[in-house]
Amino acid sequence: MPRYAYQAKNSAGQLTQGxxxxxxxxxxxxxxxxxxxxxxxVVQKAAVGKKVEQKSSFFFAPKVNTKDLQIFTRxxxxxxxxxxxxxxxxxxxADGLRPGVLKEASYKIKNSIETGKxxxxxxxxxxxxxxxxxxxxxxxxEEAGIxxxxxxxxxxxxxxxEKIKGQIKxxxxxxxxxxxxxxxxxxxILVFIxxxxxxxxxxxGKEPPALTQMVVTxxxxxxxxxxxxxxxxxxxxxxxxxxxxxxxxxxxxxxxxFHAPVIGDLIQKTSFARVTRTLSTLISSGVGLIxxxxxxxxxxxxxxxxxxxxxxxxxxxxxxxxxxxxxKDKTFPQMVVQMISIGEQSGTLDVMxxxxxxxxxxxxxxxxxALMSMIEPLLMVxxxxxxxxxxxxxxxxxxxxGDAIGGG
Numbered sequence: 001m002p003r004y005a006y007q008a009k010n011s012a013g014q015l016t017q018g019x020x021x022x023x024x025x026x027x028x029x030x031x032x033x034x035x036x037x038x039x040x041x042v043v044q045k046a047a048v049g050k051k052v053e054q055k056s057s058f059f060f061a062p063k064v065n066t067k068d069l070q071i072f073t074r075x076x077x078x079x080x081x082x083x084x085x086x087x088x089x090x091x092x093x094a095d096g097l098r099p100g101v102l103k104e105a106s107y108k109i110k111n112s113i114e115t116g117k118x119x120x121x122x123x124x125x126x127x128x129x130x131x132x133x134x135x136x137x138x139x140x141x142e143e144a145g146i147x148x149x150x151x152x153x154x155x156x157x158x159x160x161x162e163k164i165k166g167q168i169k170x171x172x173x174x175x176x177x178x179x180x181x182x183x184x185x186x187x188x189i190l191v192f193i194x195x196x197x198x199x200x201x202x203x204x205g206k207e208p209p210a211l212t213q214m215v216v217t218x219x220x221x222x223x224x225x226x227x228x229x230x231x232x233x234x235x236x237x238x239x240x241x242x243x244x245x246x247x248x249x250x251x252x253x254x255x256x257x258f259h260a261p262v263i264g265d266l267i268q269k270t271s272f273a274r275v276t277r278t279l280s281t282l283i284s285s286g287v288g289l290i291x292x293x294x295x296x297x298x299x300x301x302x303x304x305x306x307x308x309x310x311x312x313x314x315x316x317x318x319x320x321x322x323x324x325x326x327x328k329d330k331t332f333p334q335m336v337v338q339m340i341s342i343g344e345q346s347g348t349l350d351v352m353x354x355x356x357x358x359x360x361x362x363x364x365x366x367x368x369x370a371l372m373s374m375i376e377p378l379l380m381v382x383x384x385x386x387x388x389x390x391x392x393x394x395x396x397x398x399x400x401x402g403d404a405i406g407g408g
Contacts, residue, residue, distance in 0.1 A: 004028045009317070010036035015040075023117070024124035040290055040317065064102045064129045070158040072102060077151030087113055100187075105129045118142060118228050133278065133295050140286040151284050157281045160357075164270055164364060170369045171266065175375050182383040183233070187222070189390050194219035197394045208397045215393040255301040262374065266367045271302040272336060273360035275309065280353035289349075290316055292329050304331060322349075 006028060007017045016037065022028035053185045072093055079089035087110055094106035105126040112122035120139035123130040130138075134154060141150030198216050208216065222229055243249035257267045275296050280309030282292035290313060297309035308331035315325035323341035326332050336356055 004042050004044050006039060006043075007041040008039045010038075011036055013319070015317075024121050024135075026118075026133070027121045027126040027137055030118075030121070030139070036291070036381055038288065041294065046400060059373070064105075066158065068097070068100070068102055069129070070155060072097070072106075073151050073158065074155040080151060081148040085143070086119055099131055101126075110406075115376065119147075131299075133282070133299055136287055136291065136295060137285045138283065140282075153285060154283050157277060160277060160361060161274065164273060164361065167364055167368050168266070168270060171371055174372065175379060178379045178383065182379070182386070185383070186390070189387065190215075190219045190222050194390070194394065195223070209393075211389075211393045212396050215390060219356050225257050236286055241275045258304040259300055264369065266371055267302065269360050269364050269367050271300055271305045271362060272332070273357050275300045275305055276336065276353045276360065277357035280350045282303055283353065284350035287386050289322065293322070308332065325343060339394075 002023070003019055004025065005017070005019050007015065009015055020028050020031065022031065028042050032042075073092055074118035076089060076186075079092060080086070089199070090106050090110040090113070094110065097103040097106065105123075108126065109119070109122040112125065113119060118139075120142055123138055124135045125173060127292045137150050137154055138147070141147040144150075144372055174181050178359070187216065194215060198219070199293050207213075244253040258264060258271070278296040279292050279298055283289065288330070293313045294318060297306045298384050300306045300309065308326070308329045309368070311329060312325040313320060316322055318404050321344045323337050323339070323344055326340065327334075327337045337358050339352045341350065346352075
């Protein structure tokens with residue numbers, strides 16, 4: 001059975017930590033709560049010599065399709081609301097699913113529940129299908145007796161998250177296509193067209209202009225050392241992807257994107273929308289503020305937001321309101337901090353966070369359109385300008401020859 005290290009707070013507000021065996025993280029949190037402890041952090045300890053193997057197997061583990069999980073959650077909520085028992089609902093859902101990890105997990109969860117385990121604990125045994133946010137909300141729904149309502153909130157949350165992801169992907173597809181086309185066109189000119197002009201320049205018996213010589217040299221290099229250029233076009237992206245998958249590379253890349261001059265505004269709005277929606281959904285579902293902050297920080301999608309929430313969590317653990325550390329951190333906009341402060345003072349923190357999420361989700365549409373309206377002309381200028389330079393370089397000797405003939 002896995003062993004977990006935990007950090008918790010007792011009824012007197014004192015911090016305590018230790019280790020405990022458990023079938024899942026959710027199960028350990030339940031046991032801590034039964035001991036009158038408020039769990040703050042629960043992390044599974046890797047067995048000696050197996051840490052890399054476990055990480056690798058999880059990395060290559062098949063993942064569930066987000067759309068399938070969204071439909072599964074919505075249908076699950078409908079069945080529970082209709083009074084269908086959880087086990088029967090899982091059987092109905094699993095029978096209707098196409099073969100895959102979600103179908104297999106549904107049957108295994110059904111079998112686990114039949115042995116006496118809770119739904120949240122059973123789901124937590126399949127982290128490649130049901131993440132921590134999902135399991136914690138299911139746990140809150142079971143404890144409060146509002147599982148159908150929680151499932152509906154989860155479905156809405158996933159729908160909004162997928163909409164944001166779709167908008168970001170849509171904004172990135174066009175520039176990537178244009179850049180790829182530009183590279184193909186420029187490479188084609190250098191490899192197939194420039195050599196024809198080079199033959200003509202050689203017959204002139206005259207030294208070509210410096211710009212023309214530079215283009216000819218580049219063309220000659222690409223033709224005779226094509227494998228270096230091809231290797232660079234393939235290898236550099238691969239090396240870059242490997243770098244940003246390392247902890248240091250991931251932190252540096254996400255920090256750069258967050259503060260980037262053009263795309264940074266869209267990244268910030270997306271991160272704020274995601275984290276406020278996550279916090280609103282968790283808090284409205286009955287999850288404690290500290291636990292909600294920890295989960296939201298891990299699902300923020302950006303290291304800058306994650307670090308800001310982690311620092312704020314430490315202050316909240318000391319009894320301070322969430323708005324206070326956020327106002328000093330300066331990562332979150334003043335509007336967000338003010339809304340959080342109003343929510344804490346009025347006892348409607350989940351509602352205020354939801355309003356902030358709605359605002360940013362609506363604003364993302366505008367940000368995407370603004371980004372596209374800026375990127376499109378820049379890409380056109382880049383592509384057109386590069387081709388224009390190549391053409392000018394090729395025709396400069398012809399102009400020079402015409403001037404010499406005219407002067408003669």
